[in-house]
Amino acid sequence: MNLTLKIWRQKNAKDKGGLVDYKVNDVSPDMSFLEMLDVLNEDLINKDEEPVAFDHDCREGICGMCSLYINGEAHGPDRGVTTCQLHMRMFKDGDTIYIEPFRAAAFPVIKDLIVDRTSFDRIQHAGGFISVNTSGNTIDANAIPINKHDADTAFDAATCIGCGACVASCKNSSAMLFVSAKVSQFALLPQGKIEATDRVLNMVKQMDDEGFGNCTNTGACEVECPKGISLENIARMNREYLKASLKG
Amino acid sequence: MSGILNSSIGRKFAMALSALFLMIFLLQHFAINLMSVFSADTFNEVSHFMGTNWLIQFVMQPILMFGVLFHFIMGFVLEIRNRKARHISYAKNNGAANSTWMSRNMIYSGLFILIFLIIHFLDFWFPEINTKYIIGDMSGMHDGEFRYFHELQEKFVPIWRVALYCIGFVFLALHLLHGFNSAFQSVGANNKYTKGLKGFGKAYAILIPLGFIVIALFHHFNH
Ligand code: HEM
Numbered sequence: 001m002n003l004t005l006k007i008w009r010q011k012n013a014k015d016k017g018g019l020v021d022y023k024v025n026d027v028s029p030d031m032s033f034l035e036m037l038d039v040l041n042e043d044l045i046n047k048d049e050e051p052v053a054f055d056h057d058c059r060e061g062i063c064g065m066c067s068l069y070i071n072g073e074a075h076g077p078d079r080g081v082t083t084c085q086l087h088m089r090m091f092k093d094g095d096t097i098y099i100e101p102f103r104a105a106a107f108p109v110i111k112d113l114i115v116d117r118t119s120f121d122r123i124q125h126a127g128g129f130i131s132v133n134t135s136g137n138t139i140d141a142n143a144i145p146i147n148k149h150d151a152d153t154a155f156d157a158a159t160c161i162g163c164g165a166c167v168a169s170c171k172n173s174s175a176m177l178f179v180s181a182k183v184s185q186f187a188l189l190p191q192g193k194i195e196a197t198d199r200v201l202n203m204v205k206q207m208d209d210e211g212f213g214n215c216t217n218t219g220a221c222e223v224e225c226p227k228g229i230s231l232e233n234i235a236r237m238n239r240e241y242l243k244a245s246l247k248g
Numbered sequence: 249m250s251g252i253l254n255s256s257i258g259r260k261f262a263m264a265l266s267a268l269f270l271m272i273f274l275l276q277h278f279a280i281n282l283m284s285v286f287s288a289d290t291f292n293e294v295s296h297f298m299g300t301n302w303l304i305q306f307v308m309q310p311i312l313m314f315g316v317l318f319h320f321i322m323g324f325v326l327e328i329r330n331r332k333a334r335h336i337s338y339a340k341n342n343g344a345a346n347s348t349w350m351s352r353n354m355i356y357s358g359l360f361i362l363i364f365l366i367i368h369f370l371d372f373w374f375p376e377i378n379t380k381y382i383i384g385d386m387s388g389m390h391d392g393e394f395r396y397f398h399e400l401q402e403k404f405v406p407i408w409r410v411a412l413y414c415i416g417f418v419f420l421a422l423h424l425l426h427g428f429n430s431a432f433q434s435v436g437a438n439n440k441y442t443k444g445l446k447g448f449g450k451a452y453a454i455l456i457p458l459g460f461i462v463i464a465l466f467h468h469f470n471h
Contacts, residue, residue, distance in 0.1 A: 006339070019339055072342030098340035105333050171343065171352055172330035176256075204257055213333030214256045214326055216354060217430040223346035235438030241257045242436060 001027040004096040010109050029089035053112040059084040064163030067102040067115050074165035074224045082226045102168035106210040119210040120162050126206035127199035128182040130191050150188045157184035159227045166221035172213030177221040179207050180237035181229045187240050197244040264434035266319040281463050292394035327355045350426035357423035364416030404467035413464045417457040424453035
């Protein structure tokens with residue numbers, strides 16, 4: 001396959017940046033999208049040009065680093081995958097592909113296609129944990145009976161890898177799917193109930209302080225989420241938040 | 249509870265409450281309009297009751313005013329905040345791949361509803377307030393008979409007004425096609441019981457505005 005790429009290039013956080021056209025030839029349909037970018041970069045390096053900076057780590061769909069907005073969708077046109085699991089067979093020979101970084105005021109660009117998602121870390125720090133006494137008499141989590149439905153739902157929420165595709169896809173750059181997954185995974189379990197009130201209040205406050213937008217329930221996040229995190233989590237977070245606000 | 253409107257979720261919750269209230273009001277408004285098709289007398293009597301009952305006039309009406317004002321002002325507030333959350337827009341964005349047009353354009357359907365509401369107020373509400381509270385005529389009579397049905401018929405004679413009215417309701421239908429179920433999600437109701445509401449929401453969003461349109465056309469052609 002021969003492709004034309006329109007890639008966002010930006011030297012650093014302060015640079016204005018813009019789209020630059022590149023040609024890549026002899027791309028195999030079996031390559032992953034990141035491998036295709038590796039081919040491009042090798043070519044750029046051979047020509048003594050600056051390679052395109054993009055984030056990647058595990059390349060097996062679980063690290064959530066590859067923050068690419070491809071042809072107008074987070075992680076490209078395939079469903080339930082991150083960019084490393086997106087294959088070139090999803091495209092046609094001769095296609096023009098737009099590659100942009102995830103866009104949100106709370107995800108500033110560091111360089112080219114790499115964005116700073118530490119705002120997610122700060123939201124986690126605000127309450128995405130449980131406090132456990134580890135002095136030696138810790139109760140084994142498996143010793144506490146948990147209803148199967150709650151355990152499964154909490155597990156589904158916990159599969160969120162924090163990639164930020166929800167924010168990137170949302171017309172409002174809302175982080176509610178991410179935050180609601182983190183709130184839900186604890187709110188459903190006995191260990192998480194103890195700090196539930198503070199957790200949801202603090203995490204939502206941090207989310208608002210970071211400058212993420214509000215949810216309009218378009219559902220774009222759920223469709224684009226590589227882990228299929230459900231909108232039900234946002235409804236649960238809204239309930240948890242209202243309950244917590246009433247408690248004070 | 250204090251300062252709940254300072255949080256994103258609190259604002260959205262209040263938005264949904266005002267919207268749920270407006271959707272209930274819309275049903276009531278529709279029921280009364282529908283009477284005008286079947287019986288001018290019933291329509292006159294109900295209109296007179298609604299227009300002169302103190303509970304409706306001085307309790308329900310101010311609540312409605314507040315609900316409408318709150319809803320569209322909060323709509324603008326949310327829109328402005330949401331726009332600020334992304335400084336640079338995508339060169340290529342495929343919104344249709346993951347969401348409906350209606351859900352992405354609530355502010356535009358809302359704006360058209362607002363334009364419609366302004367015209368609607370100029371047509372019906374301001375003259376009504378003028379007659380009742382400024383001129384001071386609470387009788388509801390004109391030339392010895394109730395005036396309400398007549399006034400309604402008069403309004404739907406000019407085709408331009410009927411057309412505007414219809415367009416207004418098409419936008420309301422678009423607004424509600426997303427809004428109905430969105431409001432439930434916003435107040436935290438998304439579970440096995442609300443799944444069945446999806447179809448009901450679609451029916452409500454299409455049938456109620458369509459009903460208003462049919463009533464307007466009925467009066468236009470039956471004058
Ligand atoms: C007066 C002009 C109006 C404007 C400017 C307006 C604007 C908006 C906006 C911007 C939203 C989306 C808010 C968000 O989620 O970010 C919205 C939601 C909604 N609107 Fe309106 N609207 C108007 C009138 C109405 C009317 C007359 C009704 C019903 C009879 C209505 C029902 C709804 C519903 C059900 C929602 C969904 C609430 C939610 O998502 O929680 N709107 N409106």
